[in-house]
Amino acid sequence: MTHTFDAIIVGAGQAGPALANRLTGAGKTVAIIERHLVGGTCVNTGCKPTKTLVASAYAARLAQRGAEYGVRTGPLSIDMPTIAARARKVILDSRKGNEDWLASMPGLTLIRGHARFTGSRRIEVNGETLEAPQIFLNVGGRANVPDFPGVDEVDYLTNSTIIPLQTVPGHLVVVGGSYIGLEFAQMFRRFGAEVTIVEKSARLIGHEDEDVSAEIRAFLEAEGIAVRTDACCITLGKHERGVKIGVDCTEGSPEVVGTHVLLAVGRRPNTDDLGLDKAGIETDDKGYIKVDDYLRTSAEGVWAMGDCNGRGAFTHTAWNDYEIVAANLLDGEERKVSDRILGYALYVDPPLGRVGMTESQARQSGRPLLISKRPMTRVGRAVEKAETWGFMKMVADAETKKILGAAILGTGGDEAIHGILDMMNADAPIGTLQWAVPIHPTVSELIPTLVGNLTPAR
Known part of the structure; x- marks a missing residue:
């Protein structure tokens, strides 16, 4: 029928x-x-x-x-x-x-x-x-499940099956150092698990700028999370304590043993x-x-x-x-x-709010650039909350005076980035944002200062 x-x-x-x-x-x-x-x-x-x-x-x-x-x-x-x-x-x-x-x-x-x-x-x-x-x-x-050697021999978790866990893993090994992996790594570390991140690339979230990757790695390690990058040959196997993950990194032990493994290697x-x-x-x-x-x-x-x-x-x-x-x-x-002007966020703590081009992408475009960067240690709201990891960064076109992209890695960054995203959608020149009068004390109040500090890229 x-x-x-x-x-x-x-x-x-x-x-x-x-x-x-x-x-x-x-x-x-x-x-x-x-x-x-x-x-x-x-x-x-x-x-x-x-x-x-x-x-x-x-x-x-x-x-x-x-x-x-x-x-x-x-x-x-x-x-x-x-x-x-x-x-x-x-x-x-x-x-x-x-x-x-x-x-x-x-x-x-x-x-x-x-x-x-x-x-x-x-x-x-x-x-x-x-x-x-x-x-x-x-x-x-x-969730993408790669054909790692031994993947069929172990009980692995994905973003779907880790959510209903009723107990905190003794040692969670997260394979994949991008958005999903980093969020689960930090949350379970805060719940009390030992956590190791295994990433095949040279750095975490490799499509972000290097300074963003480095800062995120720094505050994750400060919370006691072990990070293993350059894991060029990932294998999985059973172990008496749960699962062993072969990493074959250039530094450190050739394998990591955990009670649980989360596969977070894309969709x-x-x-x-x-x-x-x-x-x-x-x-x-x-x-x-x-x-x-x-x-x-x-x-x-x-x-x-x-x-x-x-x-x-x-x-x-x-x-x-x-x-x-x-x-x-x-x-x-x-x-x-x-x-569409793409914006997104990474919900580690502090979060990353991103819109438009990264600095690296802007430099590759060959345009004449203006760049500004300000650490969160100079943002009053972050100091008051004692949450000063991170920084703000903006990239603009030196000729058109239009914003090309921005990153706010810091407390409230996922919300504050919308002030910049809205200006980009309005196709407004940087002067419009520079002369705004934002509320004090907020993270967003530093955005006009960030615009005012835009200087030619070197």
């Missing part, structure tokens, strides 16, 4: 329900297909639960440092079941909110099952065929088993669906949004994908992915 809709959305992650709301609001009949959990990565295994755990870890750190602030407490203990229960509640509340939202949409049919293309704009799910003139793929991604799109070839939908060599500037795939009438299209790996970029598609199809606009 064939069921016909005006639109089919595959995946109920960040972009899916929002687009369904706009389409049904326009009077269209819509089917949204979800094979697992409504809400996608952000709600179930990503932003929501991990930032809940980060908040618990921050509370633990403040308790550990209480005496520095003149606050003395009794012996500190970590209640891991309660910590995990907090994260679980956030997941369930958010998921239910999304499910209730979908249920409230007139003209929407939620179908539970795995969708596969059987032809052009034709999908099979649960043995039935669905057709629509418009199909939107929002299938997300999952991969959920495009393996969708029958994309039967619909003429092209992917790149990593499995990401190829899209144009309007998020259209190579197949007529099919769009791809969110993590599966390789045009952004964040909840906010997935949401913006929905906004672009909805604006173009329903509002008569011409929004493009290339108009």
Whole structure:
């Protein structure tokens, strides 16, 4: 039997329900297909639960440092079941909110099952065929599990399976020194675990500027986290204490023994088993669906949004994908992915807020540059909070006087960066920001000073 809709959305992650709301609001009949959990990565295994755990870890750190602030407490203990229960509640509340939202949409049919293309704009799910003139793929991604020697011999954790842990690992070995790995490394160190980070590259988060990488490594090591970079030959194997990880680094022991190992070596799109070839939908060599500037795939009438299209790996970029598609199809606009100024954050403590080009990228562009940098030790708000790790940095075009990019690695950096992001979106010259009058005492109040200190790059 064939069921016909005006639109089919595959995946109920960040972009899916929002687009369904706009389409049904326009009077269209819509089917949204979800094979697992409504809400996608952000709600179930990503932003929501991990930032809940980060908040618990921050509370633990403040308790550990209480005496520095003149606050003395009794012996500190970590209640891991309660910590995990907090994260679980956030997941369930958010998921239910999304499910209730979908249920409230007139003209929407939620179908539970795995969708596969059987032809052009034709999908099979649960043995039935669905057709629509418009199909939107929002299938997300999952943890990448590399074929390290021995990976099939050990019980490893991913970002999904580490969240519900009920006990603190004795020694957590984190394989991967980028966003996911660093956040879990710091939080479990603060919960009391011994932690070692193993990274195959020469430094952590290698696509950031070297000074950012070095500062993050410094404050992680200051908390007692061991960092092993240049791990050029990673292997896994069983050990009587849990798992042994061969690292073959240029310095240090050739292996690390831990009770648990977390694989945090990137993500991969959920495009393996969708029958994309039967619909003429092209992917790149990593499995990401190829899209144009309007998020259209190579197949007529099919769009791809969110993590599966390789045009952004964040909840906010997935949401913006929905906004672009909805604006173009329903509002008569011409929004493009290339108009987007990318900002993001790394939720270690202190956090990193980033927007636009790194200093390295700006230098490689060949433009004449202005650069400014200010340590957080000179930011009054950071001093008052006794959280002075990090710095602020800005890069601007010396000719156009427009901001090219910025990084705020420091307390409140994930929020303060928006002052710069907004100026970049407004295409405002640096003078506009320099003569703003921000509130004292805040981290943001130093941004005009940062602009005022822009000097020619050397």
